[in-house]
Amino acid sequence: MIRALLAPPRRARTLLAALGIVAASLVVGTAATVGYGLATGFDRAARQADLPHVIARFDREDRETVDARVRALPNLAARSYRHEEKNVDLRANGRRTRKGTLHIVTGGRRGYAVTEGRDLQGPDEVVVERGLAREWELAPGDRLTLYRGWETRIVGVAVEPDNVAFPLTVTPRVYTSEASWPHPVSVNLAQLWLADPERADITLAQARATSFGIGGLSFVTRAGIEVLLGQAAGIVLSLLVAFSLVALVAAGTMLAASDQAEVQRRLPAFGVQRALGFTPARLTAAQAAEAALLAAPAAALGLAGGALAVAGPSAALLAQLNEQPPGAALLPVLGACLLAITAIVTAAATWPAWRAARRPPAEILRGGDLARSPRRRWAADGLLATGARFALAARGRFAASVATIAVCAGVVTLMLALAALLVRLRDDPGTVGKRYQLSVRLSPFDVAAVDDIPGVAAASERYQVDVADSFRLGEPLRMIAYPGDHTRFEAPPLAEGRRLGGEGEVEVGVGLADALGLRPGATLAVQTESGSEVRYRVSGVVRALEHDGRIAYVRPDRLLDAQPDAAPTVSIRLDPDADRAEVERRLAALGAQPVSVGGATTRNAAFLGVLATVLRGVGLAVGLVCLYALIQAVAMTARERRGAVALLRACGGDRRTVAAVFAGAALVVAVPAALAGVLLEWLVLGPLVARLAAGFAALPLAPSPGQVALVVGGLVLLAAGATALVARRTMREPPIAGLREE
Amino acid sequence: MAAVSARGLVRTFGEGRAARRVLDGTDLDVAAGEIVAVLGRSGSGKSTLLHVLGGLDRPEAGTVEVAGERVTGVGERRLSSLRRRHIGFVFQFFHLLPELTGEGNVQLAGRVRGAHAEAEERGHALVDRLGLRHVAGSLPHQLSGGEQQRFAIARALVNDPGLLLADEPTGNLDVQAGAEVLELLGELATEGRAIVLVTHEASAAAIAHRVLRLEAGRLVAA
Numbered sequence: 001m002i003r004a005l006l007a008p009p010r011r012a013r014t015l016l017a018a019l020g021i022v023a024a025s026l027v028v029g030t031a032a033t034v035g036y037g038l039a040t041g042f043d044r045a046a047r048q049a050d051l052p053h054v055i056a057r058f059d060r061e062d063r064e065t066v067d068a069r070v071r072a073l074p075n076l077a078a079r080s081y082r083h084e085e086k087n088v089d090l091r092a093n094g095r096r097t098r099k100g101t102l103h104i105v106t107g108g109r110r111g112y113a114v115t116e117g118r119d120l121q122g123p124d125e126v127v128v129e130r131g132l133a134r135e136w137e138l139a140p141g142d143r144l145t146l147y148r149g150w151e152t153r154i155v156g157v158a159v160e161p162d163n164v165a166f167p168l169t170v171t172p173r174v175y176t177s178e179a180s181w182p183h184p185v186s187v188n189l190a191q192l193w194l195a196d197p198e199r200a201d202i203t204l205a206q207a208r209a210t211s212f213g214i215g216g217l218s219f220v221t222r223a224g225i226e227v228l229l230g231q232a233a234g235i236v237l238s239l240l241v242a243f244s245l246v247a248l249v250a251a252g253t254m255l256a257a258s259d260q261a262e263v264q265r266r267l268p269a270f271g272v273q274r275a276l277g278f279t280p281a282r283l284t285a286a287q288a289a290e291a292a293l294l295a296a297p298a299a300a301l302g303l304a305g306g307a308l309a310v311a312g313p314s315a316a317l318l319a320q321l322n323e324q325p326p327g328a329a330l331l332p333v334l335g336a337c338l339l340a341i342t343a344i345v346t347a348a349a350t351w352p353a354w355r356a357a358r359r360p361p362a363e364i365l366r367g368g369d370l371a372r373s374p375r376r377r378w379a380a381d382g383l384l385a386t387g388a389r390f391a392l393a394a395r396g397r398f399a400a401s402v403a404t405i406a407v408c409a410g411v412v413t414l415m416l417a418l419a420a421l422l423v424r425l426r427d428d429p430g431t432v433g434k435r436y437q438l439s440v441r442l443s444p445f446d447v448a449a450v451d452d453i454p455g456v457a458a459a460s461e462r463y464q465v466d467v468a469d470s471f472r473l474g475e476p477l478r479m480i481a482y483p484g485d486h487t488r489f490e491a492p493p494l495a496e497g498r499r500l501g502g503e504g505e506v507e508v509g510v511g512l513a514d515a516l517g518l519r520p521g522a523t524l525a526v527q528t529e530s531g532s533e534v535r536y537r538v539s540g541v542v543r544a545l546e547h548d549g550r551i552a553y554v555r556p557d558r559l560l561d562a563q564p565d566a567a568p569t570v571s572i573r574l575d576p577d578a579d580r581a582e583v584e585r586r587l588a589a590l591g592a593q594p595v596s597v598g599g600a601t602t603r604n605a606a607f608l609g610v611l612a613t614v615l616r617g618v619g620l621a622v623g624l625v626c627l628y629a630l631i632q633a634v635a636m637t638a639r640e641r642r643g644a645v646a647l648l649r650a651c652g653g654d655r656r657t658v659a660a661v662f663a664g665a666a667l668v669v670a671v672p673a674a675l676a677g678v679l680l681e682w683l684v685l686g687p688l689v690a691r692l693a694a695g696f697a698a699l700p701l702a703p704s705p706g707q708v709a710l711v712v713g714g715l716v717l718l719a720a721g722a723t724a725l726v727a728r729r730t731m732r733e734p735p736i737a738g739l740r741e742e
Numbered sequence: 743m744a745a746v747s748a749r750g751l752v753r754t755f756g757e758g759r760a761a762r763r764v765l766d767g768t769d770l771d772v773a774a775g776e777i778v779a780v781l782g783r784s785g786s787g788k789s790t791l792l793h794v795l796g797g798l799d800r801p802e803a804g805t806v807e808v809a810g811e812r813v814t815g816v817g818e819r820r821l822s823s824l825r826r827r828h829i830g831f832v833f834q835f836f837h838l839l840p841e842l843t844g845e846g847n848v849q850l851a852g853r854v855r856g857a858h859a860e861a862e863e864r865g866h867a868l869v870d871r872l873g874l875r876h877v878a879g880s881l882p883h884q885l886s887g888g889e890q891q892r893f894a895i896a897r898a899l900v901n902d903p904g905l906l907l908a909d910e911p912t913g914n915l916d917v918q919a920g921a922e923v924l925e926l927l928g929e930l931a932t933e934g935r936a937i938v939l940v941t942h943e944a945s946a947a948a949i950a951h952r953v954l955r956l957e958a959g960r961l962v963a964a
Binding site (some may be wrong): 382386389390393643644646647648649650651652653654655656657660731734735736737739 | 793796798799800818819822823824825826827829831833837840841842850851853854855856857896898900901902
């Protein structure tokens with residue numbers, strides 16, 4: 001069977017079909033690698049690091065005092081304590097930061113994983129976080145100076161996934177043991193491992209109740225950490241995971257469509273075999289075996305290529321998030337993809353073969369894919385139009401080609417829209433519903449003075465307080481308060497209900513509403529860091545992107561009663577024609593340092609660079625599939641209409657004449673496919689990805705006219721490339737070869 | 743000057759023991775206005791000779807000149823130009839494109855790059871001249887065999903070639919349609935075109951000024 005597949009008459013088609021499977025598998029491989037890595041990276045890192053289920057931070061206390069309270073908590077499996085020093089001066093390898101965080105560990109379970117070197121054993125030893133080691137090129141054995149004079153030796157590199165890595169966070173972390181510390185160590189951080197993590201609420205409620213005397217107490221759970229990490233990467237990770245899912249579906253469609261076309265093309269051969277006495281079952285079984293034999297190695301090659309192409313960028317992305325790449329855990333996923341692709345290809349080849357083989361042989365012989373007797377005349381007779389007719393004559397393959405390329409074009413359009421969205425999210429606060437452009441730290445008493453600055457349309461104090469839900473302390477949320485109508489400054493669209501109308505009402509983000517089961521009319525009870533509880537009635541649900549939609553807009557009075565030390569900023573909305581520099585100068589004269597307001601995603605250039613690389617990797621794979629599908633469409637037309645092309649050459653047609661015919665065949669596929677792809681993105685993929693990635697927000701993922709032009713133009717260029725390749729190949733054989741075949 | 747002149751043509755098919763030399767030093771000269779019929783058994787190499795003369799196939803040895811221009815040993819671009827300006831082909835199986843109307847098939851030859859500027863007008867006139875106007879808008883499957891072959895001849899003449907190479911032009915036609923086609927070829931020769939006619943039918947050979955037989959790869963008088 002392998003010999004038959006590779007015999008000269010079928011070799012080219014077999015290789016073409018295999019190339020198609022390789023290209024589609026490449027997309028699956030990239031999507032699976034990126035998607036699986038991102039979707040499971042945190043869990044894997046948390047498991048590997050033995051991350052505690054709850055981390056409590058509090059004002060510095062004697063360890064015995066804290067331990068007396070902690071060990072009495074219910075559902076507790078283990079505990080350990082640390083002292084956390086912030087703004088520590090760190091120097092090594094000629095680099096320096098004053099924003100280091102030093103963790104003095106005091107025994108017990110660590111909560112971090114040592115990935116290089118060893119753990120702490122003696123005095124003057126430190127373990128550094130992986131991000132710092134990578135960025136400053138540090139390794140075990142190197143020296144690190146703390147506090148401008150404390151010389152330490154690096155013995156290990158560790159990952160603790162309770163925060164993103166340096167430099168995504170500006171506070172690199174260093175660990176040392178209490179043996180290095182000259183004073184008795186008081187603690188300000190407790191790590192709790194629970195017997196039943198599902199019942200964390202009980203432990204947290206009890207911890208709150210028994211925390212009297214311990215100041216500045218705040219908790220963060222594993223779920224909360226995952227949310228915070230998600231915020232660090234902005235909406236990008238969710239988008240990537242959603243994109244990967246869409247790419248998987250797209251690849252499946254491509255495989256099915258191209259394989260069905262291959263069977264359509266072989267219908268005459270089926271007819272002959274049936275006439276010779278082969279049963280439908282035997283023909284179908286042979287087709288299935290051939291398809292599987294071809295699909296398995298091609299899919300393996302494509303998957304491996306796709307996985308390898310994005311493994312590096314994907315691992316770099318995960319490392320920035322302090323998460324672990326899947327490593328060997330990816331193999332079963334790729335194995336499942338291999339099985340799925342082989343099954344899809346086999347099914348796509350077998351089903352039409354079964355349907356075709358069951359028909360009477362005479363009917364099969366008459367019903368080849370090529371329309372030998374067209375039903376209608378065409379108005380245009382040029383070479384381009386002739387090529388278009390050639391392509392349209394094979395209706396089944398034409399539809400499959402258009403469908404395949406349309407899906408690819410849709411995915412490429414989606415990527416362009418995603419990239420544009422990322423830039424807008426980073427640079428344009430309006431994208432996330434923010435209507436103010438500047439923020440300054442000033443007293444509320446200065447708001448009137450700010451309002452009087454020429455070019456300022458409106459100014460208002462703004463309070464932002466991170467709190468937890470009273471009933472589910474593991475659910476962090478952000479309260480934002482304006483004294484008046486907050487929609488003058490922040491106006492995420494309403495999804496449900498109405499805007500808040502008074503002190504006791506709240507607008508909640510869809511992310512928060514989904515997490516807590518809130519609807520208009522429900523009660524939101526929050527607990528501030530001081531332990532006070534405030535209750536609000538939900539008036540509406542808004543599609544806010546910030547803080548993953550775990551956000552609540554209120555008026556400030558009740559919130560300030562509960563947390564009087566909440567410091568405001570002043571939000572400044574500029575006139576459209578305002579002289580921004582002049583406004584900033586006037587603000588500086590008031591003693592304020594204005595800060596430009598950005599979108600919801602990170603501003604870290606390196607991180608965005610990694611993301612761009614990942615997107616480019618996936619984009620390249622999709623582009624290759626597009627090119628392959630176009631070459632396949634033109635090459636199949638050229639092969640099928642070999643006699644007609646040879647006739648044109650006998651009439652004196654040169655390479656350009658032949659290319660014009662093939663260009664017609666390519667364009668009649670590429671142009672409708674490009675338009676269908678854009679429509680697909682606009683009506684299906686964009687809304688689907690937006691919903692999958694951030695159902696809590698309204699993400700603008702519709703393609704712009706420029707993106708549409710880019711996709712259509714790009715496909716036309718690819719069509720030109722495919723045309724040139726096939727024309728060149730066709731001209732290599734003498735015309736008589738084609739005429740003899742006819 | 744001969745319309746077509748061939749010297750010492752050699753063409754072999756197959757390799758090793760299966761190799762078969764169908765042209766083995768073939769020589770031929772055809773003058774303008776002359777019809778030469780080539781007879782021979784099936785597989786004797788008649789069609790191959792025609793393909794080599796028209797530059798559709800390349801010989802291993804020998805030379806061909808059409809209207810004084812070399813056909814052998816030149817590149818594909820030059821060959822295309824030569825075929826477009828000087829050579830017309832008529833095939834046994836017509837080779838009409840099924841998607842195009844009869845007249846569309848004729849005009850197709852005038853749309854190749856570098857075709858005569860007046861090719862379209864000539865195509866239109868040829869359809870009229872060959873009595874095909876009433877079926878000009880029909881698709882090939884709606885035409886009779888004779889009509890299809892006349893459209894194919896019109897297509898071959900669109901670029902006004904001096905040499906017409908006809909491969910069994912009546913082989914697929916009934917007696918009456920075949921006679922009409924042969925009459926047409928005769929008319930074309932009187933206009934000064936050289937015609938090489940490959941056939942195995944005596945009636946076809948009857949219109950020729952010279953009848954040659956291809957035997958053992960060489961042309962001999964019949």
